[in-house]
Ligand SMILES: CC(C)[C@H](C(=O)O)[C@@H](O)C(=O)O
């Protein structure tokens with residue numbers, strides 16, 4: 001039996017509740033499988049770690065994450081750790097991304113089940129068939145460039161941040177986007193997003209994306225959009241961006257959140273942040289298998305509903321599916337989870353169970369939904 | 378008779394067509410008015426100027442703009458002036474903004490007529506009642522900070538831009554937002570948007586906005602949103618951001634474009650870019666009157682439909698209304714235009730004319746719509 005170690009960071013707010021269900025799913029797979037064992041180990045991270053140890057990312061947690069094959073995270077933060085604190089939970093997340101070199105953030109925005117179309121804020125005719133995967137560079141750009149705070153010399157009246165990218169940084173994220181595009185059949189279209197009509201970092205971005213794809217993946221289709229146009233398309237005609245949206249850190253932060261509301265509830269969507277990617281021309285999707293990665297639902301800690309057992313666990317459970325796919329190389333289990341989720345959501349007429357948590361206008365609780373998914377599985 | 382001089386820059390693509398109608402409206406007002414004369418003078422700007430003189434912003438045009446009381450612009454750019462050219466039309470626009478100190482970009486996103494609700498990509502229940510004014514800082518931030526291109530020493534493999542803000546820059550744009558909020562009754566809510574959990578420039582932004590409003594406009598309501606959350610709200614629950622969205626240059630570029638697709642056609646929306654604003658605590662809206670400003674519809678040059686006489690002139694005509702309001706201090710004429718536009722769009726059952734250009738699914742041409750607005754006026 002092949003053994004994998006997964007570090008589990010439930011975090012704050014509804015994090016522990018939704019992660020509880022994702023963990024159940026992974027345990028069921030581990031037990032049922034004849035060739036794979038998944039060892040899960042919990043660690044403190046985020047606001048709870050800050051309260052307990054003074055650091056949102058304690059040494060022991062970082063070490064456990066570094067040694068694990070993959071990390072499953074709930075959500076962090078809450079009103080008790082406000083922007084005025086010197087040390088905040090999000091800093092732990094940024095530090096973890098940087099320490100593990102998690103440079104590729106992968107955020108699908110699609111309908112886990114067509115029955116969810118009515119939950120979209122967009123008209124059904126506009127939302128139908130939206131199937132976007134945002135590939136966001138996660139440890140470069142303005143997030144990690146040199147900066148100067150107000151009050152620091154020289155020029156105490158000003159503050160600045162540096163949006164900086166180097167050729168290798170853009171090459172490696174482009175390769176991740178290409179591998180994701182190639183994993184589909186037919187391969188997905190790549191939409192690279194920048195602000196090349198104004199920013200030097202965007203001009204480098206555009207040039208390197210173009211050259212990398214032309215040289216290494218000439219079979220893929222590529223277009224370039226300005227970030228302002230892209231933010232319009234996501235609302236007015238999102239299918240135009242179906243495929244892979246490839247973009248830098250700050251634009252990716254904005255555009256991935258914007259596209260994530262199309263399916264109607266943040267509770268539905270998973271994400272992956274990967275450290276490795278194929279670095280050679282003819283790499284295949286299998287290269288992701290040994291990639292360490294952090295997996296988390298995209299929703300926040302939702303302190304208003306924490307502890308009530310009503311949070312939607314689907315984002316967390318689909319994150320576990322991504323974990324199986326990208327870090328453990330267990331594609332068949334990943335698809336099985338995704339199919340089970342679809343079944344649980346689909347209308348009864350379509351052979352599904354039609355279950356809905358409160359975020360989707362229903363009454364099914366976190367545990368009950370998790371149980372159903374496990375049963376179907 | 379008080380005389381005002383307006384520099385008219387028709388620009389490229391559909392620019393001349395839509396500006397033709399806005400000019401007609403201004404001429405009618407000038408003729409009908411007993412106390413005001415508006416002198417309009419055309420100048421070359423954008424791609425056409427680039428072709429004719431080698432510069433998108435020729436000296437003579439800049440001079441005319443500097444001497445005018447206000448500027449009315451159509452649209453610039455087109456496929457023949459692509460990103461690979463060294464000198465491009467947009468550079469003329471950036472240079473004009475900087476040269477005239479147009480630091481306050483004002484972009485309303487609302488329904489000129491409730492009859493347009495069905496044109497929104499959002500569900501009617503989500504879009505109804507959206508009434509947002511984006512106030513975007515226009516000559517600071519990453520647009521005008523120091524930058525380094527790829528290929529320049531040192532570190533030829535990297536490129537960077539600087540997002541920089543100073544205290545006075547944020548103070549003055551905050552005051553513009555406050556004056557706009559105060560011009561409504563009851564005053565509008567201000568939503569300041571930043572990325573203060575990551576960026577130093579955003580932390581300065583948040584601090585200065587807070588202090589300026591607390592000290593100078595304590596009667597106004599203020600909240601802060603992160604740019605990623607704001608980009609979600611604009612799609613999922615845009616009414617939450619009703620009022621004034623106050624933000625820096627790059628975030629404003631993205632969020633104003635995102636919100637501008639809510640009304641269903643870019644052809645409907647105007648914009649203003651202002652150089653002056655009240656600099657004292659108890660200034661009133663009247664302080665805008667002597668402010669030089671650039672007014673333009675938000676749509677692009679739409680080369681695909683240029684020359685066909687089918688472009689929607691409403692964005693241009695409403696830009697003329699903003700010009701009368703902010704730069705010439707002629708509020709009564711501004712409101713008259715806005716009322717005429719509403720009448721022309723409203724359904725017949727509501728006493729309107731129900732006219733629609735092609736962008737709104739109708740067949741009415743640019744000139745015909747302009748004529749109707751002039752008639753109603
Ligand atoms: C919490 C914050 C620093 C983070 C980011 O901006 O990257 C979050 O918005 C995200 O997208 O994961």
Ligand SMILES: CC(C)[C@H](C(=O)O)[C@@H](O)C(=O)O
Pocket residue numbers: 197198228467470471630
């Ligand atoms: C043309 C471009 C430089 C410009 C900008 O980014 O400011 C445009 O998108 C706008 O918003 O007016």
